[in-house]
Amino acid sequence: MEHTLNQLLDISKLAGAEILKFYDQDPGTVLKDDASPLTLADLAAHRTICDELMRLFPEIPICSEEGMENGELEMSGRYWLVDPLDGTKEFLKKTGSFTVNIALIENGLPICGVIYAPATGIGYLGGKDVEACRIEPDGTRTKIQSSAPAEPPRFVASRDHAGPEVKRLLAAFPTSQSLSIGSSLKFCLVAEGSADAYLRDVPTMEWDTGAAHAILHAAGGHLLTWPDLKPLTYGKADFRNPSLITLGTESFAQTIATAVGESPKV
Numbered sequence: 001m002e003h004t005l006n007q008l009l010d011i012s013k014l015a016g017a018e019i020l021k022f023y024d025q026d027p028g029t030v031l032k033d034d035a036s037p038l039t040l041a042d043l044a045a046h047r048t049i050c051d052e053l054m055r056l057f058p059e060i061p062i063c064s065e066e067g068m069e070n071g072e073l074e075m076s077g078r079y080w081l082v083d084p085l086d087g088t089k090e091f092l093k094k095t096g097s098f099t100v101n102i103a104l105i106e107n108g109l110p111i112c113g114v115i116y117a118p119a120t121g122i123g124y125l126g127g128k129d130v131e132a133c134r135i136e137p138d139g140t141r142t143k144i145q146s147s148a149p150a151e152p153p154r155f156v157a158s159r160d161h162a163g164p165e166v167k168r169l170l171a172a173f174p175t176s177q178s179l180s181i182g183s184s185l186k187f188c189l190v191a192e193g194s195a196d197a198y199l200r201d202v203p204t205m206e207w208d209t210g211a212a213h214a215i216l217h218a219a220g221g222h223l224l225t226w227p228d229l230k231p232l233t234y235g236k237a238d239f240r241n242p243s244l245i246t247l248g249t250e251s252f253a254q255t256i257a258t259a260v261g262e263s264p265k266v
């Protein structure tokens with residue numbers, strides 16, 4: 001699996017190079033049916049990833065965000081789950097918080113994943129039998145591990161997508177720190193122990209979370225549905241996730257649920 005993850009990292013870097021070709025020129029933005037932006041960078045990254053995955057792993061089907069326009073496909077068994085450019089809005093704003101995401105799903109669970117941030121050259125990978133690590137632009141790898149909550153806790157939130165539950169959370173922990181960034185990098189902050197929790201009460205799609213979920217799990221962290229605190233599974237209708245909470249340690253979920261007035265887990 002380690003070899004596969006290195007291949008996925010190489011593919012992510014190729015896709016990242018395609019994305020950066022559009023960083024300083026008109027990326028040809030159009031709006032999708034759900035009013036979210038789609039650019040030539042998303043499409044170029046999608047093509048690169050699909051071409052490489054099909055070349056190297058012809059037997060494994062691919063579910064990529066940009067291949068799902070008709071929304072008819074259902075995925076099961078073993079497949080690649082790809083978000084070629086997560087954080088398209090951040091890409092357009094040139095904040096640097098955008099990522100390439102590739103995960104392998106088996107029977108509804110993410111087995112391994114790679115996240116690569118083209119603007120910084122930093123990558124993350126991890127899987128079932130592979131320690132989670134952060135990869136610097138020069139290739140140096142550092143093992144990452146999620147951590148027990150700090151006092152006061154450190155929260156991370158979406159820059160573009162934070163709803164009323166996030167506001168309740170911040171009100172319940174008035175001394176907490178809150179860092180706001182775009183894309184799947186939020187999960188990486190929890191995975192590497194730089195943040196304690198990430199509550200997401202605005203919808204995400206399965207391709208937004210697959211790679212991050214695998215890395216987070218390999219780093220000792222947890223991704224649960226909110227507020228019922230159940231495991232998140234893949235292959236759902238329309239690829240839609242419910243509200244989510246990401247944690248460095250599982251018990252912190254209960255602390256947060258109680259603090260914001262949600263019923264304790266039964």
Ligand SMILES: Nc1ncnc2c1ncn2[C@@H]1O[C@H](COP(=O)(O)O)[C@@H](OP(=O)(O)O)[C@H]1O
Nearest residue numbers: 085086087088158160161182183203204205208
């Ligand atoms: N109403 C909605 N329904 C489904 N997904 C949504 C959504 N609003 C935002 N998202 C998801 O949130 C992601 C961006 O989150 P963030 O702002 O935290 O980076 C988007 O990823 P893309 O940029 O890949 O489209 C998109 O998939």
Ligand SMILES: [Mg+2]
Nearest residue numbers: 083086087208
């Ligand atoms: Mg996305």
